[in-house]
Amino acid sequence: MSTTFPRLLLAHAAQRPNAPALREKEYGIWQALSWSQLADLVRALAHGLAQAGLQRGQHIVVVGDNRPRLSAVMLAAQSLGAIPVPLYQDAVAAEFRFPINNADIAFAVVEDQEQVDKMLELREHCPQLSRIWFDDPRGLRHYNEPGLSSLDDLIASGREHLAQQPGFFDAEVQKGEGPDVAAMFFTSGTTGNPKGVVHTHNSLIDRAQAGARFDKLTSDEEVLAYLPPAWIGQNIFSYAQWIACGYIVNCPESASTVTIDLKEIGPTYYFAPPRIFEGLLTTVMIRMEDAGMIKKWLFHHFMNLARRVGPAKMDGKPVSGLDRLHYALGQLCIYGPLRNSLGLSRVRVAYTAGEAIGPDLFSFYRSIGINLKQLYGSTETAVFVCLQPDHEARADTVGVPIDGVEIKLAPSGEILVKSPGLLKEYYKNPEATAEVLTAEGWYHTGDAGFIDASGHLKIIDRAKDVGRIMGGANDGAMFAPKYVENKLKFFPFIKEAVAFGDKRERVCAFVNIDMEAVGNWAEKRNLPYAGYTDLAQKPEVYEMIRECIEKVNADLAQDELLAGSQISRFLVLHKELDADDGEMTRTRKVKRGFINERYQVLVDALYGGKSSQYIETQVKFEDGRTGMVAADLKIVDTKTFAPARRAA
Amino acid sequence: MSEQRSDQKASGKKIGEVILDVQNISLRFGGVKALTDISFNVREHEIRAIIGPNGAGKSSMLNCINGVYQPQEGAIAFKGQTFHHMNSRQVAEMGVARTFQNLALFKGMSVVDNIMTGRNLKMKSNIFQQALRFGAAQREESEQRLVVERIIDFLEIQPYRKTAVGKMPYGLQKRVDLGRALAMEPTVLLLDEPMAGMNVEEKQDMSRFILDVNDEFGTTIVLIEHDMGVVMDISDRVVVLDYGKKIGDGTPDEVRNNEDVISAYLGTTH
Numbered sequence: 001m002s003t004t005f006p007r008l009l010l011a012h013a014a015q016r017p018n019a020p021a022l023r024e025k026e027y028g029i030w031q032a033l034s035w036s037q038l039a040d041l042v043r044a045l046a047h048g049l050a051q052a053g054l055q056r057g058q059h060i061v062v063v064g065d066n067r068p069r070l071s072a073v074m075l076a077a078q079s080l081g082a083i084p085v086p087l088y089q090d091a092v093a094a095e096f097r098f099p100i101n102n103a104d105i106a107f108a109v110v111e112d113q114e115q116v117d118k119m120l121e122l123r124e125h126c127p128q129l130s131r132i133w134f135d136d137p138r139g140l141r142h143y144n145e146p147g148l149s150s151l152d153d154l155i156a157s158g159r160e161h162l163a164q165q166p167g168f169f170d171a172e173v174q175k176g177e178g179p180d181v182a183a184m185f186f187t188s189g190t191t192g193n194p195k196g197v198v199h200t201h202n203s204l205i206d207r208a209q210a211g212a213r214f215d216k217l218t219s220d221e222e223v224l225a226y227l228p229p230a231w232i233g234q235n236i237f238s239y240a241q242w243i244a245c246g247y248i249v250n251c252p253e254s255a256s257t258v259t260i261d262l263k264e265i266g267p268t269y270y271f272a273p274p275r276i277f278e279g280l281l282t283t284v285m286i287r288m289e290d291a292g293m294i295k296k297w298l299f300h301h302f303m304n305l306a307r308r309v310g311p312a313k314m315d316g317k318p319v320s321g322l323d324r325l326h327y328a329l330g331q332l333c334i335y336g337p338l339r340n341s342l343g344l345s346r347v348r349v350a351y352t353a354g355e356a357i358g359p360d361l362f363s364f365y366r367s368i369g370i371n372l373k374q375l376y377g378s379t380e381t382a383v384f385v386c387l388q389p390d391h392e393a394r395a396d397t398v399g400v401p402i403d404g405v406e407i408k409l410a411p412s413g414e415i416l417v418k419s420p421g422l423l424k425e426y427y428k429n430p431e432a433t434a435e436v437l438t439a440e441g442w443y444h445t446g447d448a449g450f451i452d453a454s455g456h457l458k459i460i461d462r463a464k465d466v467g468r469i470m471g472g473a474n475d476g477a478m479f480a481p482k483y484v485e486n487k488l489k490f491f492p493f494i495k496e497a498v499a500f501g502d503k504r505e506r507v508c509a510f511v512n513i514d515m516e517a518v519g520n521w522a523e524k525r526n527l528p529y530a531g532y533t534d535l536a537q538k539p540e541v542y543e544m545i546r547e548c549i550e551k552v553n554a555d556l557a558q559d560e561l562l563a564g565s566q567i568s569r570f571l572v573l574h575k576e577l578d579a580d581d582g583e584m585t586r587t588r589k590v591k592r593g594f595i596n597e598r599y600q601v602l603v604d605a606l607y608g609g610k611s612s613q614y615i616e617t618q619v620k621f622e623d624g625r626t627g628m629v630a631a632d633l634k635i636v637d638t639k640t641f642a643p644a645r646r647a648a
Numbered sequence: 649m650s651e652q653r654s655d656q657k658a659s660g661k662k663i664g665e666v667i668l669d670v671q672n673i674s675l676r677f678g679g680v681k682a683l684t685d686i687s688f689n690v691r692e693h694e695i696r697a698i699i700g701p702n703g704a705g706k707s708s709m710l711n712c713i714n715g716v717y718q719p720q721e722g723a724i725a726f727k728g729q730t731f732h733h734m735n736s737r738q739v740a741e742m743g744v745a746r747t748f749q750n751l752a753l754f755k756g757m758s759v760v761d762n763i764m765t766g767r768n769l770k771m772k773s774n775i776f777q778q779a780l781r782f783g784a785a786q787r788e789e790s791e792q793r794l795v796v797e798r799i800i801d802f803l804e805i806q807p808y809r810k811t812a813v814g815k816m817p818y819g820l821q822k823r824v825d826l827g828r829a830l831a832m833e834p835t836v837l838l839l840d841e842p843m844a845g846m847n848v849e850e851k852q853d854m855s856r857f858i859l860d861v862n863d864e865f866g867t868t869i870v871l872i873e874h875d876m877g878v879v880m881d882i883s884d885r886v887v888v889l890d891y892g893k894k895i896g897d898g899t900p901d902e903v904r905n906n907e908d909v910i911s912a913y914l915g916t917t918h
Contacts, residue, residue, distance in 0.1 A: 027797035028809060138802075139860060256807045 002178030004201040005243050006079040012246045013039035022068040025253040033068055043169045045076035048158025052131055056081030059103040063087045064111025066225035066251045069135050069151055073109045079173050085184045086230040088586045093118035098193050099186045100126045108132045113139040120145055178202040184427055185232050187379045196427030197379045207382040207421035208240035210403040214387050215349045221247035221269040226258045232379040237271045262343030270350040274357040280342055282492055286520055302330035310367025316391040335368040344370050351375050358490030359395035374398045376457055382421035386457045397456035414463040415449050416442040467502025469564045477564025484565050491548045492517045496577050498590050508606040509570045511545055512577055533574045533631050542636055549638045563643030569606050574631035580620045611635055664692030667868055673722035675708055682708040683892045695862055695869045697879045700889035706872040710838050714746055715739040745834035747825045749841045755814030759824050762813050763799055766831025767792045799827045819850035839871040843878055855882050
């Protein structure tokens with residue numbers, strides 16, 4: 001069956017005209033937009049865009065938070081056969097320059113003044129960018145820029161055009177076919193320019209439906225759209241599957257009200273990268289620290305029980321009658337209220353992806369009765385490659401290949417995927433396309449991993465990052481930086497870590513402390529500090545981080561393959577690694593090469609045996625200004641452990 | 649920020665006629681001369697700052713405009729009408745709202761309720777109807793709530809809608825105070841040290857909101873401020889007071905280069 005997003009929209013509008021499609025909280029009230037109202041809005045927008053000159057096959061940039069009217073613009077563009085290109089709303093203007101020029105984009109629809117300012121700033125470098133529309137007029141009253149107008153104006157002109165050419169929209173929708181390009185997503189790319197990943201209606205809809213079948217999603221699901229729309233994960237959950245299943249997508253009032261909105265909506269289908277789950281857990285733990293004696297005792301008592309019984313219960317394994325009774329009591333006292341205060345009481349299916357999730361974190365959510373699972377996929381595969389079935393969720397695997405997916409391993413250990421959801425190509429980049437897509441239709445994921453005994457896929461690291469230790473006691477041992485870093489990041493005190501070790505004698509690491517967790521920890525110990533940089537360099541903090549690292553080392557020593565990756569020296573960075581400074585991607589993945597270059601002196605100091613190193617770093621603030629952060633960083637040695645030998 | 653500001657000016661912010669004219673005001677408390685023969689005017693849609701060292705008479709000046717103090721001499725003309733004596737309710741009814749240096753919010757009440765108190769003058773139903781939420785009162789409350797919600801949206805305090813004001817950080821309380829003043833839909837807004845006690849980030853936020861109020865609603869703003877940087881960045885014209893006397897009046901640049909002002913602030917002698 002070949003269909004397109006606009007056709008699906010029209011089908012929903014015809015079959016369930018009054019069912020809600022989108023909700024947005026505005027002025028304190030959730031305002032719903034029904035499928036027929038949405039179709040009506042899309043129709044007006046499409047007419048407006050057509051009149052403004054948007055042609056079939058042209059690209060249009062969409063930048064902003066999750067706003068109903070921006071989703072409608074994407075649908076309107078697709079109705080005309082044009083290709084929406086969502087970009088990260090928190091990116092600085094210069095980061096938009098490449099995508100806009102790469103696809104020669106002349107039209108942009110943005111959320112508010114902040115984004116309009118960026119677009120206007122770009123005009124100098126992107127002269128073809130002729131029309132800019134904004135959703136929220138606040139602060140834009142006095143802007144007299146050519147080609148800048150509000151979405152309201154666009155809709156109004158669209159309605160006029162609609163009155164003149166009533167059949168135009170439906171005819172345009174009918175011209176669209178499944179194999180047409182539906183959207184383009186720029187991958188953040190840890191190196192070089194971003195690449196435009198081209199997806200067709202077929203690839204996105206097929207994967208959206210396959211995922212929906214796997215988890216038996218219906219049109220009754222409630223989803224909260226709060227992640228950046230430019231990320232394919234968000235697009236799949238709040239756009240592709242939204243239209244494929246016809247469920248309800250809720251847009252939060254603002255980024256700062258997400259936790260409140262989450263509680264009010266109570267989504268049934270939830271998706272978040274591990275850091276969100278981590279943040280939620282940290283808040284709970286901090287609040288529990290401040291709770292009264294009885295509550296604290298109840299919490300710890302039932303959480304111990306949950307750790308023991310919860311996961312087995314979720315996996316459908318037998319649990320003794322007494323435990324079951326005890327757990328039911330916990331359900332009443334702790335688990336139920338906790339789920340409710342997290343806003344996850346109605347969740348039927350929750351996914352985490354994008355990064356590895358800590359085993360403690362993962363089992364915490366499962367043990368209190370939230371069906372949290374992992375999935376594997378990327379922008380290039382339209383997300384769904386592997387999913388974990390309901391009773392087979394594991395912290396260290398990413399699930400089984402779903403409908404339509406074939407997986408094989410290259411001799412190098414790299415995972416290859418064949419699926420109907422694969423990208424069509426990288427935009428205007430045949431070399432890059434040829435690098436990842438073989439003639440037989442296999443996609444090179446770039447991830448190293450293997451399929452375990454139970455048929456689940458297990459990921460070790462990015463294939464290109466997997467290195468070798470050279471020289472020293474562990475000569476030739478495998479070095480998987482991400483694997484090590486993830487183990488470090490599973491500690492709530494460590495926000496980010498960067499491990500070095502490829503072609504070196506031993507492994508050293510940079511650590512970023514988590515300001516909230518470490519700040520709280522310091523307060524509890526009456527440890528005064530002036531700010532991030534000061535706190536990071538406290539000897540007590542170093543001591544605490546050293547303990548964390550030694551635990552990781554002890555853990556790594558158990559692993560035959562990775563025992564050589566134990567960390568022997570580390571330092572705590574004076575500033576948080578930040579996407580604005582180019583140190584991370586917008587999806588918060590560390591850019592190894594860049595960091596290596598930028599902090600060369602620190603790396604040299606780590607390997608040079610120094611005990612401290614002075615560094616000055618330029619930082620970019622959110623408003624585009626820059627400043628300097630300087631500090632004398634201490635460098636500390638850690639204990640490593642002899643690899644465990646398998647008993648013969 | 650100053651760059652943006654000049655952009656805005658260039659793009660057509662219209663400063664209108666004189667809306668508030670302070671004529672030869674003198675105010676004494678017994679033998680203490682708080683203000684001596686002060687005259688200045690405020691034009692429609694402008695941001696007018698009153699600055700001066702501690703004890704210069706800034707708050708007294710604002711209190712005179714506001715009708716809290718009755719000056720012994722002089723008059724204040726508002727929209728062409730001259731007043732020698734005004735009480736604060738009259739002033740409020742004419743469309744002048746203010747915020748306070750030491751916040752006068754209801755600490756135990758939520759943000760919504762606090763801002764709602766600013767709608768008091770706009771409500772028509774009587775106290776009994778309001779108490780019983782009877783008849784017109786109920787409909788009216790929904791209408792007023794919408795106005796309040798728009799202000800909450802404008803000031804970006806949605807996450808705190810139902811939080812008791814006393815529990816909020818100081819910078820946000822200041823924002824609620826501004827919200828309550830805005831709830832009166834004033835034509836002139838008097839701000840008494842809107843940035844006192846704030847950190848840099850909070851000051852930037854507050855500056856932005858002041859500019860936005862001025863820009864979006866066309867509200868004329870008279871503000872007292874200590875932070876010279878902020879004043880110079882956001883105001884159109886500045887009055888400088890020292891020991892109850894006016895020692896300077898003009899654009900930020902003019903004031904910055906005024907010898908008397910420099911010596912009042914830096915204590916140099918010429």
